[in-house]
Amino acid sequence: MAWVALFLAGILEVAWALAMKWSEGFTRPLASVVTVLLIIVSLTLLNWSLKSLPVGTAYGVWAGIGTIGTAAMGIALFGEPANLLRLGCIAMIAAGIVGLKLIAME
Template sequence: MAWALLGVAGVLEIVFAFAMKSSEGFTRLVPALFTVAAGLSSVVLLSLSLRTLPMGTGYAVWTGIGAAGTAIVGMVVLGDSAAPMRLLCIALILAGVIGLKLVTTS
């Protein structure tokens, strides 16, 4: 259950970043509200998952999902660069997230 909560928290971290970009510096109300809601929800779910998971693992996975996912959304939705080295770096982040999942016994 903790891993599922952590996964949802990571996805909400991606929503948080995208909504923040869409809020244009918190000048647009609806995206700004999504930013706050997604950010708070993400942190709450992270904290719930940390009841069971080791802190370092949980936080690293949460930030990894958020960082890699946000970069991918930026490429797919916002037209950010999809240069081969960027893709390699994202793959390395995801490999680290998967590795942490595989070696954590909780």
């Protein structure tokens, strides 16, 4: 169950990063409130997962999911560059997440 909570925490990290972008520097009240609520829920789920997962693994996976998801959404929603070098770096982050998950299974 800790892995499910961690995955959801990572997805919510992507959501709060997007909400923060839409808040335009916290000048839009609704987007700002949504951002703060998503941060709270994401960190709560991360905290819950830390009860049974190593902190380095959990934080690495959480941050990696957030990084990959936010980069992908930036490309899809905001027209950010999707060149080969950038996609290769994102792929290396994904490989690191898989590696951390496999190591945690030992």
